[in-house]
Amino acid sequence: MVFPNNISPWLVIVATIFLGIVPGDASQLEPYTETIPGTLITFDLVPIPGGSFSVANPENLDIERILRVDDIWIGKTEVTWEEYDVWQLGLDHEPAKRRQINTESRPSRPYGAPDWGFGHSGFATLSVTVHAAEEYARWLSEKTGKNYRLPTTAEWQYACYLGIGAAPVRERTIMPNLNIEDRDAIAWHFGNSDRATHPVASKKPNTLGVYDMLGNAGEWGRDKDGATALLGGSYRDEVTNIHCGARAEQARAWNSTDPQIPKSTWWLSDAPFAGFRIIRDPGAEESVR
Amino acid sequence: MENSRITRRDAIKTTAAVTAGIVSNPRFAFAGGQRATMRVGVIGCGGRGTGAAANCVESSEGVQIVSMGDLFANRLASSRQQLAEQLGTAFKVTNDTAFTGYDAFESVLATDIDMVILATPPAFRPQHLRAAIDAGKNIFMEKPIAVDPMGVRLVIEASEIAKEKGLAIVSGTQRRHQAPYLEAMKRIHDGAIGDVVAAQVFWNQGGLWNRERQPGWTDMEWQARNWLYFTWLSGDHIVEQHIHNIDVANWAMQGHPTKAVGVGGRQVRVEPEFGHIFDHFAIEFEYESGGRVMSMCRQINGTANHVGEHIVGTRGTADPERWIRGQQAWQWGDTEYVNPYVQEHTDLIASIRAGTPLNEGRRVAESTLTAIMGREAAYTGQEITWDEILNAEMSLVPDAFHFGPMPVPDVAVPGITTLDRNI
Numbered sequence A: 001m002v003f004p005n006n007i008s009p010w011l012v013i014v015a016t017i018f019l020g021i022v023p024g025d026a027s028q029l030e031p032y033t034e035t036i037p038g039t040l041i042t043f044d045l046v047p048i049p050g051g052s053f054s055v056a057n058p059e060n061l062d063i064e065r066i067l068r069v070d071d072i073w074i075g076k077t078e079v080t081w082e083e084y085d086v087w088q089l090g091l092d093h094e095p096a097k098r099r100q101i102n103t104e105s106r107p108s109r110p111y112g113a114p115d116w117g118f119g120h121s122g123f124a125t126l127s128v129t130v131h132a133a134e135e136y137a138r139w140l141s142e143k144t145g146k147n148y149r150l151p152t153t154a155e156w157q158y159a160c161y162l163g164i165g166a167a168p169v170r171e172r173t174i175m176p177n178l179n180i181e182d183r184d185a186i187a188w189h190f191g192n193s194d195r196a197t198h199p200v201a202s203k204k205p206n207t208l209g210v211y212d213m214l215g216n217a218g219e220w221g222r223d224k225d226g227a228t229a230l231l232g233g234s235y236r237d238e239v240t241n242i243h244c245g246a247r248a249e250q251a252r253a254w255n256s257t258d259p260q261i262p263k264s265t266w267w268l269s270d271a272p273f274a275g276f277r278i279i280r281d282p283g284a285e286e287s288v289r
Numbered sequence B: 001m002e003n004s005r006i007t008r009r010d011a012i013k014t015t016a017a018v019t020a021g022i023v024s025n026p027r028f029a030f031a032g033g034q035r036a037t038m039r040v041g042v043i044g045c046g047g048r049g050t051g052a053a054a055n056c057v058e059s060s061e062g063v064q065i066v067s068m069g070d071l072f073a074n075r076l077a078s079s080r081q082q083l084a085e086q087l088g089t090a091f092k093v094t095n096d097t098a099f100t101g102y103d104a105f106e107s108v109l110a111t112d113i114d115m116v117i118l119a120t121p122p123a124f125r126p127q128h129l130r131a132a133i134d135a136g137k138n139i140f141m142e143k144p145i146a147v148d149p150m151g152v153r154l155v156i157e158a159s160e161i162a163k164e165k166g167l168a169i170v171s172g173t174q175r176r177h178q179a180p181y182l183e184a185m186k187r188i189h190d191g192a193i194g195d196v197v198a199a200q201v202f203w204n205q206g207g208l209w210n211r212e213r214q215p216g217w218t219d220m221e222w223q224a225r226n227w228l229y230f231t232w233l234s235g236d237h238i239v240e241q242h243i244h245n246i247d248v249a250n251w252a253m254q255g256h257p258t259k260a261v262g263v264g265g266r267q268v269r270v271e272p273e274f275g276h277i278f279d280h281f282a283i284e285f286e287y288e289s290g291g292r293v294m295s296m297c298r299q300i301n302g303t304a305n306h307v308g309e310h311i312v313g314t315r316g317t318a319d320p321e322r323w324i325r326g327q328q329a330w331q332w333g334d335t336e337y338v339n340p341y342v343q344e345h346t347d348l349i350a351s352i353r354a355g356t357p358l359n360e361g362r363r364v365a366e367s368t369l370t371a372i373m374g375r376e377a378a379y380t381g382q383e384i385t386w387d388e389i390l391n392a393e394m395s396l397v398p399d400a401f402h403f404g405p406m407p408v409p410d411v412a413v414p415g416i417t418t419l420d421r422n423i
Helices: A081-088 A095-100 A130-144 A153-163 A180-186 B002-009 B047-059 B073-090 B104-109 B122-134 B149-165 B179-189 B219-225 B243-253 B340-353 B361-380 B386-390
Strands: A018-023 A032-035 A042-048 A051-056 A063-069 A072-075 A218-222 A228-231 A246-248 B038-043 B063-070 B098-100 B115-118 B138-141 B169-171 B196-205 B257-265 B280-287 B292-299 B306-313 B316-319 B323-326
Touching: A042 A153, A051 A153, A063 A153, A072 A153, A081 A130, A130 A218, A153 A218, A153 A228, B038 B047, B038 B104, B038 B340, B047 B063, B047 B073, B047 B115, B047 B340, B063 B073, B063 B104, B073 B098, B098 B104, B104 B122, B115 B122, B115 B340, B122 B138, B122 B149, B138 B340, B149 B361, B149 B386, B169 B340, B169 B361, B179 B243, B179 B316, B179 B323, B196 B243, B243 B280, B243 B292, B243 B306, B243 B361, B257 B361, B257 B386, B280 B361, B361 B386
Parallel strands: B038 B063, B038 B115, B063 B098, B115 B138, B138 B169, B196 B292
Antiparallel strands: A018 A051, A032 A042, A042 A072, A051 A063, A218 A228, A228 A246, B196 B306, B257 B280, B280 B292, B306 B316, B316 B323
16 A cells, blocks of 8 residues: 555644663562452553663763653553553443543543554553543552652653663663664554554563653653653654654644534544553552562 | 514424525625624533534634623533633633623624534524524534434524525534545545445443532522433433434445344443433444445443444445555555645635635534434334335424423333333
């Protein structure tokens, strides 16, 4: 099939220029499988050993700042609809009690099909606002007693760079991008996706055993200063725009056809590429400390 | 509100007759010269009416929202606040041009406006459309445009009068103004997939919002605030929501079907707060050409989603929002992003200003009637023909509205429910 040469008008990619990465000692954390309490739904988490990475000033390529990342666990896959549905549909409650759930704390009913018919079971959650993603993580933390949240942009990028095999580099060099073949092997992008997401973990994992950080659904992250962005590019982006420094800030077009005013705070009517992955931050948990 | 009784009961049975005595004047709305500013009123200020008002202002230069009306004071107030914040100086509504109650539409139409947005629940649309045409206003009206055959006939009649008066009517079936659909349909009608022989169209999703009944609400207030769940107000979800996809099927087939057979039921969403509508339908429509359209819609939580259309031709297939496959393959390239909810207003206002008013009234009336025909095929369990549904005596909307008792109709039972239902 011939694809027109286009770049999705929904995404404005701004690259972080990455200089180097310094992983810390091997993580003491172990991989584990979480079960959403009261359900048979599970998902896997992978430890990411803390470390630091440096980011360049785009003008002179000098080190602009060095970001330190602590040990965390990161979701092995993007959060899937099975996981998200437990929360958004209230499946953690008995059917008779679902309608009594506080409607302020759970997503409103979406108008239309937020999975856009790409697939549901085993597919990444899509069309969600950053608010919805953060509220999901908050709910999951209350359910499990663990500290789940969205990754910061620094955590996400650090894990991404580490995962694509960025060797420990201590000198100031610009890390080479993955070549196209490598990206094709690990990422669903415009050239191989047929304009749809694919089941999570259907490409090869990165070297940490984490899937789909690049491509497939874009993934919400939050900067230290509160700014939010979708990270890593999505299936709608050209392969050259799929990399660990890719970030897209929410544009007006992402919910422009939500026909209602006020627009939904939970769903993005025109962003079937906005998904997320959660991390667990043990530093914020008394029991782990 | 006696005039509504007269209006509904006077509905003509066929669509040829047009009220006598109309003077044809293509510039009727702008007699004495066009104004630079398009002054717009809004009737029905829920989420969609508010959204449509904002889309309208965004669509074209020189548009102002000058009057508003809603059945409920709280809905009017929140809509006013949101539009005031969003539209800035284009929002000119004052306390003197904001109205509540059943008669609010008459008050809005009496203000100095060139165009009106009709966005109440569809039960009221035929009456509001006719009043707006009589008042000489151009129209943007949300889909669907009626809930029963009598309402459809009223809209067809009113649309003919609008044509005579040179007034524009655009309806909220925004796929008709959406670039990929327009391009795909042009190619399909130019033969890109051969003869169109079939289509499958879907709107399968979870449930929608529901407002808990508050102490002190009468039956009528509770139903009006939860209008989705009452056939007399919404037409049921096959009419209210799935009309978008059914309209695309008619577009591909270049006409309306001649008969329908279908199934449907109320299987999961059975609690009283969900009124009496069904939660799923599956209908087969047959067209003059022999073409067949399979239509499916569902509102059940936790089930597979699918909203879209698939068109089958003798030499290819199409998803008219995305691609054509076959020897004349094509894919929508996303080269320019245009919000179809804005574009429909752009096209409407441009047509008014050019003196060549669009009139989508009959087309959307036929799509609405197609959806009603599907609903009735499922409700009654019978094969329903176009002529039968077009001329059916069914009337679901009360002749007069007042806040008071309003029994919930029985859930339709295939094999027992009949077409000649009247409230």
